[in-house]
Amino acid sequence: MATLPALIERVRQTQAWKSVFRRGPARSNRTRSLAVFGNLFLHYLPVKVRERALRVRATYYLGSISLILFLVLSITGIFLMFYYHPAVPQAYRDIKDLQFVVSNGVFLRNAHRLAAHLMVLLVFAHMFHVFYRGGYKPPHEFNWVVGVILLLVTLFLSYTGYLLPWDQLAFWAITVGTNIISSMPVVGGRVRFLLLGGNLVGENALLRFYVLHCVILPLVAVWFIAVHFWRIQKDGGLTVKDTDERKE
């Protein structure tokens, strides 16, 4: 029986492995860099990171946790989509059935809901943190704008998801919210009509919010998250301050 490193080496020599990972083992700085550049996911990360940027105080990992929550929401959301019809009155019954008949349905729904609340909270915290560290200053000003867009997408995701249980809370929250929209000058009424697919919160509104919540907004979010991460690297990594070191 071969040793484990020998076994790994043999796998690495196979045609299948080589077709996926074109470069050899990352044993030198060059091959390490090539490995990162050649990988769709890893190349979003900088090749090198300053030690100070890795310390907890530098970021509190707020952005990373937000990303993880986004992944959790995507996965639980897809599961929830298996059990949900965006129709009246079936929508509310589906939510009840999550509680009454779906295995671990309560866990699924609560995980999605709590993760959503937490994500809104952390995205805000992330924004404040970046702001107070001066992360909006050049060369990060574009990424700051992307971040603001992501904040809005997060809030809008949260808002559209609020209607989907189709209970009283949902109905009135969306009624109030869209009435606020309609007080926009000139276009307010039209935006509201567009959003609700009508003049009141009904079946059309439920369907529109469902499509926004499950298709359009997640796609927008994924796109801007990609840009956001990519720009961190392109802008020279995270904002690091001298004070990060001294306080230790």
Place this chain on the structure above:
Amino acid sequence: MAPEEMGKVTQRLRLWFAISSVLFVVVLAISPVKDLRHEWKQYKRAYVRYAESRPDTKRLLADYNPDIDQVWIPEMNVVDRCTTCHQGISKNSLADASVPQPFRAHPPIPHSIVNWGCVICHRGQGPATEVAEAHTTTLAWEQPMLPARFIQGPCGSCHLADRPETPKLNRGRALIDRLHCTGCHRLQNIDRPAMLGPDLSNVGTKVSRAWIYKWLKEPRTIVDADGNTVTNGYLTEEEPRMPFFKLSEDDLRALSGYLSTLRSHPMESSSINAAVLAKWAKNPETVSQGETRFRQMFCSTCHSLAVTRAGETKLIGGNIGPELTKVGSKVNPEWLVGWLRNPAGYLPHTRMPRYGWTDEDLYKVTRYIREQMVDPDLLKGVPALEQASPAEIKRGRELFLEKGCSSCHVIEGVPPQKDFGPDLSALGAKNVSQLDFGQSKIPRTLVSYIQAKLTDPSSVNPSARMPKFNFAAGDLDAITTALLSMTGPPATSALQHQVVPRDTPTFTAAGAFGEVYTRYRCYVCHKFNGYGGDLAPDLSYEGSRAQRAWLISFLKKPQTLRPTLVLRMPEFNMSDKEAATVADYLKMVLQHPAVNPDEANARASTPQLAALGKQLYEVKYQCQSCHTIGSGGGYVGPNLNNAGNWLTPAWMEAWLKNPQALVPGTIEPRRAFTPQEIQALTAYLMTLRHSGPAAAAGRGAQ
């Protein structure tokens, strides 16, 4: 931490990693474990254990499955998972009260539980698989299970027609109808009648201002702690129709003043022939003869009087008309005469028939009413009321509208108010959040809301316009049941097909018979093809049953066939022509299709056959245990003394063959007579023609 130590895997880091990993797995395991211990799964397992502890395990577990059971009725929008836990619901062997819930079987009902589920009748949350969610109100469910005593309510949501299985619902519906809730509220399945409260256009000619004041001020009806209803001081089964309004002293003066001026049309024909007056006014016998006449005419069939026997006062008599014990102190003498002559002249929709009085009888009876049916204390406590001032009249008229009086009472020139109160046609389907409980401390449920409103409307809403009714406890529940049945129109057309509509029979009598029929208000007591009252026999097939000559003599002078009954047909003093018109109409129109007169009439009766019939009657079938012939026999069935003059042979034959086919529900037993026996009995009964003395003796004995 020094820079060179960063990224090193230390002992401490491993420990943290190990602890957090274990914690993560534990947290993730919570949900699956809770899922395994879900309430419905525990009940599923408990049922298996219970079934195994019984001898009929195999049968009880024959259709067992460990998953959720549900009844799904898409067209009614019902998902019903109650049987997941109530697993023995349709297992006959689990009907005993010793079987623990939730496994006990349901008592037998006309509907199949397997097809209909539970929530259609019991309410609650059908899709729920948790005890609290399914049975009670929760944050996300507002239609809890109905208390079992209102279970007949949901029957009425589909069965708009009354059914014998739902006495409480029927009682509630009847009360709502009789108490004229429709005067102010729109209700499902109960129509607004032509007349609600009495027409008050002319009430000033009937009663004094003082009496109106008293009537409005004091609730005539008191319900004591035991739930006994006392009306006008007498114990009664009846619910009062005129409710108690909260009126201030000024309101009372204004309303009584306004109403007492309503006398635009003086009472017609309210004078008594001068010759009669001259003969009877001073006669000491007048009042006692009036009383005899009052009794002979059987006024008590519709009206009750208080009778004191052995220190206990009771109302004796019918409940179609008002109770009359103190009416002599209430109404004006001229009005009384005019009313008794022609009730419809005062109230066009009254149920009181128009009797054919002689002036003499009329005078005696009114004297009796005015002098004997009195209460000197009736108007005690009423302040001295002068002629109403214009301001009072004006205010009274305003109040009449403000209080919603014109919802029930008509006054010429005052616009009627329909739907004065809220629409209640979908009250039974209301969610708790749709109800305004105000400051009251009652439980937040639909049932307690309805009952609080019915008991004292101001307890929920201090400024409620609804007056206070006084319901006995049983009637309160009955009305609540009926209101719960009103869940609005079916949501879908598919559901509409499930509704059993109410049968509303009508009977239109036209021509000469129509005039007599209307004059004597036959429909108040008798039924004609499904339309009419329940007090007296159904006359839908009377033409097949009775002989013409007998009908005429009965109408002219009703002689009872059932001496044990208290309520009898009143004596209308019909003319010969009227009686003949009625008899002809009954013979011509109201015939039973199964009774064939030609066949029976063609049969020859012989003395031998009649003798055989007599023997069958007396020996073989012992009919005398229920029926009276001559002076012997029972009182359960009608007196047969005069059967030969009364009944048609065809009816008798059909009756003996199958009484229930002619009168559904009659207590006459259906015997297996042979055709010969039927003919013999008919022949015998047709020989019984004790006209005159025997019948008169029977009548005099009461």
